[in-house]
Amino acid sequence: MNTNMKNLTRYTLEKTSFQGWRVCVSRQGVMFTKYFPDKLYNGEEGALEAATAVRDEILSRVAAESLNARKIMQEMKHKHCGRKKRKRK
Numbered sequence: 040m041n042t043n044m045k046n047l048t049r050y051t052l053e054k055t056s057f058q059g060w061r062v063c064v065s066r067q068g069v070m071f072t073k074y075f076p077d078k079l080y081n082g083e084e085g086a087l088e089a090a091t092a093v094r095d096e097i098l099s100r101v102a103a104e105s106l107n108a109r110k111i112m113q114e115m116k117h118k119h120c121g122r123k124k125r126k127r128k
Contacts, residue, residue: 046094047087050074059083060090064097069112071097073119093119 048061059076060083073093080086097115101108 046098047090049083059086062090062094062097064094064112066101066112067109069109069116071112071116071120 046062046064048063050057050059050061052058057074057076058078059074059080061072061074063070063072065071073090075086075090075093077083077086080089093115097112100111100115104111
């Protein structure tokens with residue numbers, strides 16, 4: 040299991056109806072939060088890998104361009120958390 044768990048939280052059925060990992064990163068007043076359910080990522084390890092990859096992408100981009108952190112956080116929210124429109128029947 041990953042030793043660096045910063046910005047990652049595990050949710051289990053004992054605590055909530057959701058079971059999986061959550062990424063939460065906040066920079067310059069913009070918060071990025073995304074949930075990675077075990078069911079969609081083939082179990083706890085798959086969800087952790089996906090959550091860690093997104094977290095690492097965000098943190099590396101912000102570190103490389105710290106002056107544009109707000110803009111980067113907005114882009115990452117749009118890229119990873121954008122809602123998909125459903126077709127009406």
